[in-house]
Amino acid sequence: MIKYIGQTRILVAVDCIIFGFDGSDFKLLLIQRGFAPEKKRWSLMGGFIQPEETLEVAANRVLKQLTGLEDVYLEQLQAFSGPDRDPVERTIAVAYFALIDIHKYEKQISHEYHAEWFLLKDMPQLIFDHGQMVELAKKRLRYKAALHPVLFELLPERFTIPQLQALYEGLYETEFDKRNFSRKILSTGLLVKQNEKDKENSRKGAFYYKLDKRKYSENFQAFLKFIPNPDKFLV
Amino acid sequence: MIKYIGQTRILVAVDCIIFGFDGSDFKLLLIQRGFAPEKKRWSLMGGFIQPEETLEVAANRVLKQLTGLEDVYLEQLQAFSGPDRDPVERTIAVAYFALIDIHKYEKQISHEYHAEWFLLKDMPQLIFDHGQMVELAKKRLRYKAALHPVLFELLPERFTIPQLQALYEGLYETEFDKRNFSRKILSTGLLVKQNEKDKENSRKGAFYYKLDKRKYSENFQAFLKFIPNPDKFLV
């Protein structure tokens, strides 16, 4: 194969910021790095890109390795390229963020990587520039969720409106008026009310809803307004 | 230096989608590729990342090589990683898009690369996946400009409101009501009216405005609404 001469070839990795929601808090799935350098310190799950893979395929592979899950919401965040970001050898990392239903993960948990869920508000220090990646992912998710119904990716098939509200409130670290919130959400037409109630979290019980998947994929790109006064929350 | 063993190292390039606005049309700056493969075909300006550079530095370098300009608006778009996107050798490309004042460029034009401005609507076929990059950049810019005052980056220091409107209309390939448009733009408080008029484009003449740079940088992240019915335009 002909080659471009005189150019430097570099390691390319993908790192995954994995978000989850446990019904009341936003969480992040981290692993305890098993090899030097920085052995035992907390880190995002990552891996090097392989010869025949696209970045997207690599990110999906890495995610599946850790969680066992496929067909997960995954979005390219940004490439990080500080020449010394990895002290061992120059590596460019392309960060992806994933939104997973935390319950699905728990069913398939692998202890191989010493993975743990951390509260997003209460994260350990991470290696390299992983902390920056998480900050950026949070910002991007806030931005995106203000306009598109992406947060449903974090919920199980059935969920209640109070749960959904807790999810938004967790992401934006604030509280919303529940009357306005439920009106706004229901007015999208994305939710289908079920007959059963969730009786675990209150005495009265809250009705379950499911996502209308057809409308969801049709309207995903639509420009909605989920968050009042977005200026306040979107830096 | 210790190294990660058994991993493949890959070429990493940056490619720049360079937008300009000539007062009535949106344009794209392309070069005619000077070497094989695909010699003589039109292409985005790009270059390989160097050992001590970040991607951002590389993109700025590449942009300066072609245009002579520094301190230009430049934003990372996405990494493109199809294993066969470059037939010579596997290369991952990180695309950046740039917004430049076309007049500044014309002052510093370099003929070294056989660069030419093309109408965005009327582009030649590009090599590799550059066509996809341009499409994505257009989409991203439409999205961004609907919410943030980023299009001012394309204008010279003095500009008129009709010019500004033509700029928005070019990007969204539509027409806006001029009364609503000017009211909306002026209500941001970002513009400072000048005393002179531009007499080149009409008999009556249109007042020049300048950008209030302090307010511009303060409000850049603010969540505005420049485009009526954004759903229509933002896929």
Added chain:
DNA sequence: CCAAAAGTGTTGTGGCTACACCCATGA
């Protein structure tokens, strides 16, 4: 005096926010 583009105001409507009370249930 005519053509061509700049500039400017009003009104109706719909969507947003703010706000408070009743309901169902398990303990």
Added chain:
DNA sequence: TCATGGGTGTAGCCACAACACTTTTGG
């Protein structure tokens, strides 16, 4: 029966979109 969280309606306000005529001036 009481404590807890679920569920619901309204009114005022503001922002938006739709719309047409006058002004300026160069030729």
